[in-house]
Amino acid sequence: MDYLQKAYCMNQSVRIYAAITTEMTSYAQNIFNMWPSSADAFGRLLTISSIMSATYKANETLNIIVKGDGPIGKMTVEARDCKVRGFVSNPGVFLQNTNGTINITKAVGAGEIEIIKDLHMRAPFSSSCEIIQGDIANDFTYYFAKSEQIPSSVGLGVSIDPETNKIIASGGFLIQIMPGCKDEYITKLEEKLSSLKPTTEMIKEGYTPLDIINEITDGDYVLLETKELKYECNCSKDRFKNGLKSLGKVELENILNEDHKVDITCNFCNKKYTFDENELKEIILEL
Ligand code: ZN
Numbered sequence: 001m002d003y004l005q006k007a008y009c010m011n012q013s014v015r016i017y018a019a020i021t022t023e024m025t026s027y028a029q030n031i032f033n034m035w036p037s038s039a040d041a042f043g044r045l046l047t048i049s050s051i052m053s054a055t056y057k058a059n060e061t062l063n064i065i066v067k068g069d070g071p072i073g074k075m076t077v078e079a080r081d082c083k084v085r086g087f088v089s090n091p092g093v094f095l096q097n098t099n100g101t102i103n104i105t106k107a108v109g110a111g112e113i114e115i116i117k118d119l120h121m122r123a124p125f126s127s128s129c130e131i132i133q134g135d136i137a138n139d140f141t142y143y144f145a146k147s148e149q150i151p152s153s154v155g156l157g158v159s160i161d162p163e164t165n166k167i168i169a170s171g172g173f174l175i176q177i178m179p180g181c182k183d184e185y186i187t188k189l190e191e192k193l194s195s196l197k198p199t200t201e202m203i204k205e206g207y208t209p210l211d212i213i214n215e216i217t218d219g220d221y222v223l224l225e226t227k228e229l230k231y232e233c234n235c236s237k238d239r240f241k242n243g244l245k246s247l248g249k250v251e252l253e254n255i256l257n258e259d260h261k262v263d264i265t266c267n268f269c270n271k272k273y274t275f276d277e278n279e280l281k282e283i284i285l286e287l
Pocket residue numbers: 233234235266267268269270271
């Protein structure tokens with residue numbers, strides 16, 4: 001099970017969220033048949049998106065879009081109440097660094113991150129900032145500082161077996177400094193972070209969310225809550241039926257006469273829905 005743990009440290013002036021997301025990253029890799037660079041970048045994005053959704057209320061939807069000019073193209077994630085779903089333009093990207101490790105910064109490229117928050121009370125609120133590195137972690141650290149004015153630190157990692165392309169582990173953390181945090185705490189935290197073990201290494205070694213929190217705080221924390229995280233798509237045949245209805249009678253009659261059926265694949269979970277001749281006729285009759 002993927003899950004997140006939230007803790008306070010430094011006299012409640014620093015908040016830490018740590019998550020293990022191996023199942024959601026593996027699930028996405030399987031349904032989209034992702035190559036290493038795509039799986040690594042998308043796994044990181046799923047992780048930070050699920051952590052971000054845990055910082056919002058349950059009925060708030062986040063649409064997180066990373067629009068890089070690298071071969072992966074656009075990465076989209078929808079997050080709500082610790083559940084995520086998403087897709088990438090190109091799942092088949094595998095670039096390597098000179099030392100043989102998986103490259104994601106070139107695979108993501110330059111561009112911008114856009115985040116649309118739908119709070120269901122007023123018009124959706126959108127904010128954006130540029131992609132500064134393409135490793136997702138530093139890009140979101142920058143996003144929180146620039147667009148949300150919350151001094152933060154993000155660590156993300158995906159460990160992939162180079163032989164089998166199987167996801168070994170995936171996860172990360174988000175540290176947020178609360179207003180009024182003492183300078184000495186910030187200095188202490190910065191020192192700790194500069195010598196912290198790389199997130200990918202922690203993940204690979206099988207760290208739990210609590211192990212990550214422990215590593216960052218040297219054991220000095222107060223655990224607040226544990227939440228399950230999940231990749232989940234809420235698509236249904238009914239929803240796609242409504243989409244077909246919106247095409248209108250003439251267009252649907254054309255499809256019926258030419259193709260006799262419609263196949264629709266959900267972008268978010270790759271599930272296929274087929275509407276046969278009889279179902280199409282029924283939909284037309286309902287219009
Ligand atoms: Zn779906």
